[in-house]
Amino acid sequence: MSGTLYLVATPIGNLGDISVRAEQTLATVDFIAAEDTRVTLKLLGHLGLKKPLVSYYEHNRRESGEKILSRILAGEHCALVTDAGTPAISDPGEDLVCLCAASGVKVIAIPGPCAAIAALSLSGLIKGRFTFEGFLSTARKRRFEHLSELKNEKRAMVFYEAPHKLLRTLHDMLEVFGNRRISISRELTKIYEETLRFTFAEAIVHFNERSPKGEFVLVIEGAMDNPEDAFGIDDAVSIAEQYIAGKMSVKDAAKKASEETGIAKNAIYNQLIASQRTR
Numbered sequence: 001m002s003g004t005l006y007l008v009a010t011p012i013g014n015l016g017d018i019s020v021r022a023e024q025t026l027a028t029v030d031f032i033a034a035e036d037t038r039v040t041l042k043l044l045g046h047l048g049l050k051k052p053l054v055s056y057y058e059h060n061r062r063e064s065g066e067k068i069l070s071r072i073l074a075g076e077h078c079a080l081v082t083d084a085g086t087p088a089i090s091d092p093g094e095d096l097v098c099l100c101a102a103s104g105v106k107v108i109a110i111p112g113p114c115a116a117i118a119a120l121s122l123s124g125l126i127k128g129r130f131t132f133e134g135f136l137s138t139a140r141k142r143r144f145e146h147l148s149e150l151k152n153e154k155r156a157m158v159f160y161e162a163p164h165k166l167l168r169t170l171h172d173m174l175e176v177f178g179n180r181r182i183s184i185s186r187e188l189t190k191i192y193e194e195t196l197r198f199t200f201a202e203a204i205v206h207f208n209e210r211s212p213k214g215e216f217v218l219v220i221e222g223a224m225d226n227p228e229d230a231f232g233i234d235d236a237v238s239i240a241e242q243y244i245a246g247k248m249s250v251k252d253a254a255k256k257a258s259e260e261t262g263i264a265k266n267a268i269y270n271q272l273i274a275s276q277r278t279r
């Protein structure tokens, strides 16, 4: 009789979040398939467990997946863990689940931490429905295709993002979605955990002043029923430019356009200054 594949959720920062059931499962399986065996060894050390580990990650998932499957089919029980959070959510675990399910292997979830769910629950933007979007592609064309597909999405959207790409992503989202509300959760369950609630324009100003550090989840407000009513940064800048043409100072024009559009004064001001420099 074949064994079982257990999908074991592990902490996303705070080791106290490991569940009793996750610990028991790790203790009783025959072997653990881990995304990064060094990370999992640390967790096992914390739990006082020793277990045979095999590596299962993005670049060996085909051959390693086949080997894991044949061991399970031969009767062994396997726990799949990733570096953090719930396996198969934006990591190669999904392929192993498909492989095992297609071979009739029993797959059991041991639920627990998931960065997307924690960030969603903190966001205050869900209004009952959401979509999970994972990471945006690094290729410009694919990123814009992905964002454009979501332009009229009414549900809240959840994205994962790396710190060095955050500002670029915020700019791209502002360009495609217009100025919307965003909840940005950083370093969840860790010492420097914070959740910041902004508009895109405000978030850009914030992260221009403090360079983004740590791991991020972005929750974006869904499209409004009448998206044509929403102002974008370009609208705000052109309103401000009209005031400047009427001899108002850049600072006052940014303030006035901000009051009219709801877009952050600093974002309008910075864009006005940047466009004056390039003239």
Ligand code: SAM
Pocket (backbone or CB within 6 Å): 012, 013, 082, 084, 085, 086, 087, 088, 089, 090, 091, 113, 114, 115, 116, 159, 160, 161, 162, 185, 186, 187, 188, 189, 190, 215, 216, 217
């Ligand atoms: N399977 C994981 C889960 O259940 O959350 C996600 C894996 S994905 C490869 C890693 C991404 O999750 C990070 O780049 C970051 O966007 C997000 N993430 C993971 N831990 C986080 C944390 N403590 N705080 C905020 N975001 C986190």
